[in-house]
Amino acid sequence: MRNSICTSVVLAFIFYNTALAAANEDEDGSERDSPKPGHSNFLRSNYLSGSQQWQxxxxxxxxxxxxxxxxxxxxxxxxxxxxxxxxxxxxxxxxxxxxxxxxxxxxxxxxxxxDLLRDRKHCGSCDNICSKHSQCEFGLCGYASWEKKKPKNKMKASPPASPKYPW
Incomplete structure (x- = not known):
């Protein structure tokens, strides 16, 4: 049992290294330039793309x-x-x-x-202005708050009729 586990691990390791070596070759069989160990691919891609963010x-x-x-x-x-x-x-x-x-x-x-999380004139991002009746909470206008809106008609709202029970 122990030998079969060791054999499986060794075979998996060999398969992984073979796949890794194949992925690092071009179609003509020449090896691609790979990043130096310890260098981030993210930073390398920004460098190669000509990003001027850090210049x-x-x-x-x-x-x-x-x-x-x-x-x-x-x-x-x-x-x-x-x-x-x-x-x-x-x-x-x-x-x-x-x-x-x-x-x-x-x-x-x-x-x-x-403060982009609370400023009504810059809610979530610069120059994102919340409406007059909403607050800026967690960078969202009107998050978890009830906006008070006036009804269009000036009639007073009546409470709903109470249900009539048979008893």
Whole structure:
């Protein structure tokens, strides 16, 4: 019994390695470039796709580079510390100006730190305004609350008639 379990485990290991090696080959039999051990495929894919999310535009020599959409496509508005461009309208670490971080749980909307879970003018996302009669709860307008609406006709609502019981 023990030998059959060991044999099954060894065969499964061999099958797994064979499948892994086959998946790492191109159609012509050459081996594909695989990521280095310990490196995230997510970060590697962003690097290869040309994502500029983690790149900074340096403005040490020319602060006007921050306003040039060709050099800084995400629209930096300010050169902070004479080093890099920052969009102070949406960056929670530099909200409204350099080195003005929002506190934990707050986001930066139009250069102001707001609570997206409770702010009626920024409910769930920036500039998502709740209606006049609803509150912003958990980032949703009117979540678990009863909106008070006035009836269209001005007649008073009468209570429902009580049921007539046979006894």
């Amino acid at each position: 900074f535009t340096w403005c040490a020599h020319n602060a006007s580079v921050c306003k040039d959409p060709a050099k800084f496509p995400s629209g930096g508005t300010k050169c902070c510390w004479n080093r890099f461009c920052v969009d102070t309208k949406v960056d929670p670490s530099n909200c409204g100006g350099c080195n003005k971080p929002c506190t934990y749980g707050f986001s930066c909307c139009a250069g102001k730190c707001v």
